[in-house]
Amino acid sequence: MRVADWDAIIVGAGPAGSALATRLAPQRRVLVLERAVLRARTAAHGAPLPAEPAPTERVSPDMQAPATAVAATGAIASSRPAAAAPPGRIAAPPVPRIGESLPGAARVLLQRFGLLERFLAAGHAERGATISHWDDGDPVWFDHLRDPNGPGWHLDRNRFDTDLREAALAAGATLADECGPLHASPVGGAWQVERQDAGQIHRAPVLVDATGRNAAIARQLGIPRRVDDELICLHAYLPPRADDEDDCTRLCADTNGWWYSVRVPSGQRVLAFHLDADDAELRALRSLPALLAKARRQAVLAEVLPVTAGDDVAVHARPAGSAMLDPAALAQTAPGFFALGDAGLSFDPIASQGLFHALASAESAASVITQSGAGGDAAAAGAQAAFLAEQAAVHAHYRRRWQDTYAGPARYGGQRFWAMRRAADDASSSRIAASA
Numbered sequence: 080m081r082v083a084d085w086d087a088i089i090v091g092a093g094p095a096g097s098a099l100a101t102r103l104a105p106q107r108r109v110l111v112l113e114r115a116v117l118r119a120r121t122a123a124h125g126a127p128l129p130a131e132p133a134p135t136e137r138v139s140p141d142m143q144a145p146a147t148a149v150a151a152t153g154a155i156a157s158s159r160p161a162a163a164a165p166p167g168r169i170a171a172p173p174v175p176r177i178g179e180s181l182p183g184a185a186r187v188l189l190q191r192f193g194l195l196e197r198f199l200a201a202g203h204a205e206r207g208a209t210i211s212h213w214d215d216g217d218p219v220w221f222d223h224l225r226d227p228n229g230p231g232w233h234l235d236r237n238r239f240d241t242d243l244r245e246a247a248l249a250a251g252a253t254l255a256d257e258c259g260p261l262h263a264s265p266v267g268g269a270w271q272v273e274r275q276d277a278g279q280i281h282r283a284p285v286l287v288d289a290t291g292r293n294a295a296i297a298r299q300l301g302i303p304r305r306v307d308d309e310l311i312c313l314h315a316y317l318p319p320r321a322d323d324e325d326d327c328t329r330l331c332a333d334t335n336g337w338w339y340s341v342r343v344p345s346g347q348r349v350l351a352f353h354l355d356a357d358d359a360e361l362r363a364l365r366s367l368p369a370l371l372a373k374a375r376r377q378a379v380l381a382e383v384l385p386v387t388a389g390d391d392v393a394v395h396a397r398p399a400g401s402a403m404l405d406p407a408a409l410a411q412t413a414p415g416f417f418a419l420g421d422a423g424l425s426f427d428p429i430a431s432q433g434l435f436h437a438l439a440s441a442e443s444a445a446s447v448i449t450q451s452g453a454g455g456d457a458a459a460a461g462a463q464a465a466f467l468a469e470q471a472a473v474h475a476h477y478r479r480r481w482q483d484t485y486a487g488p489a490r491y492g493g494q495r496f497w498a499m500r501r502a503a504d505d506a507s508s509s510r511i512a513a514s515a
């Protein structure tokens with residue numbers, strides 16, 4: 080096995096992992112391990128990234144080549160020059176990611192990551208008003224222009240994720256994509272991540288789980304997830320009607336769930352319905368005609384939905400309920416472990432909080448990792464405790480707002496979807512999910 084030493088290993092190159100890598104990489108040797116294939120993209124989005132100096136690596140006696148040479152096999156892609164490393168920038172995945180609304184408050188974080196200028200030039204659309212038929216009575220109109228932080232954005236989500244990854248590379252992080260299964264464990268006061276598919280062992284005092292809702296590393300370490308509810312999001316990207324110039328987010332409650340629809344910068348219209356995983360209608364609604372027919376019963380949606388959508392439009396299903404890693408188990412974990420973004424805390428999409436949290440938790444982790452520096456185990460444990468306390472406060476605030484939100488549509492109060500959420504409190508609704 081080849082062995083390489085780093086200052087931080089981040090698993091997951093989504094917004095949380097990339098944002099943290101961007102903050103740490105200028106001063107530290109940072110490795111980001113990503114499961115997905117991130118193909119090189121064409122010149123459409125700009126010039127190749129600048130070269131960065133190679134990381135300092137300790138090569139074990141049995142290591143045949145350092146990790147920078149591994150890049151030549153395509154196993155590690157990095158901004159550093161490497162003979163056959165994928166050229167140019169990192170490609171967006173082919174299927175658009177759902178989750179595209181970013182509040183204006185994120186501006187400060189983007190600035191702190193040094194990303195604001197790039198973000199503003201990327202063509203994300205300024206968020207229009209929200210038309211909401213949620214509480215009883217007529218639909219209400221909320222104009223985000225009144226928000227002191229500004230209206231926020233509807234993101235080109237693939238572009239957003241790609242730009243964050245590129246920023247991490249430009250800051251000096253090393254990114255390895257197409258990773259097979261990883262095995263993480265605490266060994267001798269540090270963290271070790273074994274990549275069997277590449278015959279590599281990576282070691283660092285800091286290990287970060289940024290794998291999204293999977294929380295793949297935390298679960299492997301035996302840290303259970305507290306699942307608040309089993310919400311599923313069914314969503315489709317529809318071709319817009321020729322006369323569709325609507326820039327509003329449309330939101331409405333229904334008997335067994337809730338809808339939103341918005342146009343994203345690609346021009347497509349997202350239609351999303353959220354319902355319980357055990358709802359008897361779930362299967363039928365995976366057919367687009369059935370989903371559209373149900374949506375058209377809602378006046379705020381009917382006025383913008385296309386009459387037909389092509390046969391090639393798929394309905395995707397994604398878990399969307401809120402969950403968090405068990406704080407007590409996290410507190411018992413060896414020092415230097417952090418779970419960021421959705422891996423630590425995932426939110427119901429009604430909160431529109433996930434991407435902001437991905438950036439905010441990355442910023443918090445960067446601060447505590449940087450401050451604990453070379454202070455040894457006590458400093459590392461203190462840093463971890465400070466991070467966990469902040470995450471617990473974020474979760475408590477979120478749950479209070481979540482309960483208020485789901486108490487809104489009194490007209491459906493007797494329906495199972497709503498009644499369950501109205502009856503929920505943290506003690507009764509959360510359950511400890513079996514660890515992987």
Ligand SMILES: Cc1cc2nc3c(=O)[nH]c(=O)nc-3n(C[C@H](O)[C@H](O)[C@H](O)COP(=O)(O)OP(=O)(O)OC[C@H]3O[C@@H](n4cnc5c(N)ncnc54)[C@H](O)[C@@H]3O)c2cc1C
Binds near residue numbers: 115292296432433434
């Ligand atoms: C239906 C829906 C609607 C949403 N709407 C919004 C919204 O409007 N606004 C908002 O702010 N948020 C929204 N969100 C949430 C938002 O998408 C997430 O909060 C955000 O993607 C979290 O970022 P992350 O970096 O933590 O995780 P992710 O974006 O999930 O990234 C995780 C990364 O880790 C990689 N990975 C996973 N497992 C492994 C592994 N074992 N090894 C290596 N790599 C791995 C993945 O490939 C991925 O690149 C929504 C979510 C859903 C489900």
